Amino acid sequence: xxxxxxxxxxxxxxxxxxxxxxxxxxxxxxxxxxxxxxxxxxxxxxxxxxxxxxxxxxxxxxxxxxxxxxxxxxxxxxxxxxxxxxxxxxxxxxxxxxxxxxxxxxxxxxxxxxxxxxxxxxxxxxxxxxxxxxxxxxxxxxxxxxxxxxxxxxxxxxxxxxxxxxxxxxxxxxxxxxxxxxxxxxxxxxxxxxxxxxxxxxxxxxxxxxxxxxxxxxxxxxxxxxxxxxxxxxxxxxxxxxxxxxxxxx
Amino acid sequence: xxxxxxxxxxxxxxxxxxxxxxxxxxxxxxxxxxxxxxxxxxxxxxxxxxxxxxxxxxxxxxxxxxxxxxxxxxxxxxxxxxxxxxxxxxxxxxxxxxxxxxxxxxxxxxxxxxxxxxxxxxxxxxxxxxxxxxxxxxxxxxxxxxxxxxxxxxxxxxxxxxxxxxxxxxxxxxxxxxxxxxxxxxxxxxxxxxxxxxxxxxxxxxxxxxxxxxxxxxxxxxxxxxxxxxxxxxxxxxxxxxxxxxxxxxxxxxxxxxxxxxxxxxx
Numbered sequence: 001x002x003x004x005x006x007x008x009x010x011x012x013x014x015x016x017x018x019x020x021x022x023x024x025x026x027x028x029x030x031x032x033x034x035x036x037x038x039x040x041x042x043x044x045x046x047x048x049x050x051x052x053x054x055x056x057x058x059x060x061x062x063x064x065x066x067x068x069x070x071x072x073x074x075x076x077x078x079x080x081x082x083x084x085x086x087x088x089x090x091x092x093x094x095x096x097x098x099x100x101x102x103x104x105x106x107x108x109x110x111x112x113x114x115x116x117x118x119x120x121x122x123x124x125x126x127x128x129x130x131x132x133x134x135x136x137x138x139x140x141x142x143x144x145x146x147x148x149x150x151x152x153x154x155x156x157x158x159x160x161x162x163x164x165x166x167x168x169x170x171x172x173x174x175x176x177x178x179x180x181x182x183x184x185x186x187x188x189x190x191x192x193x194x195x196x197x198x199x200x201x202x203x204x205x206x207x208x209x210x211x212x213x214x215x216x217x218x219x220x221x222x223x224x225x226x227x228x229x230x231x232x233x234x235x236x237x238x239x240x241x242x243x244x245x246x247x248x249x250x
Numbered sequence: 251x252x253x254x255x256x257x258x259x260x261x262x263x264x265x266x267x268x269x270x271x272x273x274x275x276x277x278x279x280x281x282x283x284x285x286x287x288x289x290x291x292x293x294x295x296x297x298x299x300x301x302x303x304x305x306x307x308x309x310x311x312x313x314x315x316x317x318x319x320x321x322x323x324x325x326x327x328x329x330x331x332x333x334x335x336x337x338x339x340x341x342x343x344x345x346x347x348x349x350x351x352x353x354x355x356x357x358x359x360x361x362x363x364x365x366x367x368x369x370x371x372x373x374x375x376x377x378x379x380x381x382x383x384x385x386x387x388x389x390x391x392x393x394x395x396x397x398x399x400x401x402x403x404x405x406x407x408x409x410x411x412x413x414x415x416x417x418x419x420x421x422x423x424x425x426x427x428x429x430x431x432x433x434x435x436x437x438x439x440x441x442x443x444x445x446x447x448x449x450x451x452x453x454x455x456x457x458x459x460x461x462x463x464x465x466x467x468x469x470x471x472x473x474x475x476x477x478x479x480x481x482x483x484x485x486x487x488x489x490x491x492x493x494x495x496x497x498x499x500x501x502x503x504x505x506x507x508x509x510x511x512x513x514x515x516x517x
Binding site for chain 2 (some may be wrong): 026027029030031032061063075076078079080082095114165168169200202214
């Protein structure tokens, strides 16, 4: 049944599906995991780094990109589609600043990206963008924001979310562990992001990339050493928690 | 032939039979040459059994000599990775032989040497317990089949986005009495290809057999998909075959890194 209605993007199936959009969501699941957390004073983006080929320059494989000084995004899905969307978003950020003399709000740029994606679900001859994006940043009012967009062009605000492969597992972990206490402290929010990724990342800390934005500060990418430090601390805490458990049971 | 809305031409099925019957009759007359080519192809397409180390062929009767109580077959790279890291890694397994076949769609013309991209099956038997292996139906034999399929082929009334993939489903023959390690495959889902053939054979010959099918959204070799097979380790067939689980997990991680195919399309 599906095969008759999935050739062209502009065709609805009899039961109301746009199959190309749903297939685009499958393409997103082929990208590695990205997680975003909105803390009280910090926003965190963590991604699973894809292993690069030996001769490939690691710097050119980036999943976290700055759109402006105060907004950054992580994506999952088709690399080339992401490049196009990011370029358009970056141009829009500057255009907005020059026209209106104010930096974009996180919601504005998310809406721009989502509208762009939606246009490609309604045009003849084009296919939808095969990426989902997590967009984080601080607005002028100092409130942290996290938005997620998907290939259909919808966007929603989230407290914490994950996209890409095994996103469901990570989201369930976040639902269990995201508490107001956990995110009140910046370090705890960072640790929560790393712990969420460690649930699904195949080789531990060296395959994780992390970026944070604190209020009124520019984007900071964590170095491999800093991530290793965090991972070691998390493992220590885990061990201590397990020791306590075993003591209690005795 | 019919033209669709978008300008593509598709062949429409016609109940009245083919329209160009007369022309086809002429083309169908076979020359002796065609028959000879067909005969040669049929010969090449045979299933060959051979010993990998010595590259000599293996007699089927030699394989049949081995007694067997448990036969485990893994189909697909994730199931094979599970078996090789958790089962064949514990204990000493000796390779007995392998079965290889060739048909016109294979990319190589070499019918003797194996390459990783071809379809073949390797038979192993446990040195310490040689009854764990076999190739033909024996009494008291139990068969376990492991395979994986893409989650989009799973038919359900729920939306596929809410499925907890990867997940395991089981399908068993009437004679299989042991408890299964996961829920059974619901209708209208069906099993395809080799696992279906093996299960049908077992059902007809009244051999107890169970198929564990992992629905996953990552079809290439993936740690989480392989780990989804873990509940099987508690079943009767696998108890005693698997000794060292942490070591197996390490082996699995090594297998992942060596077999990773570089692709820059998805990030």
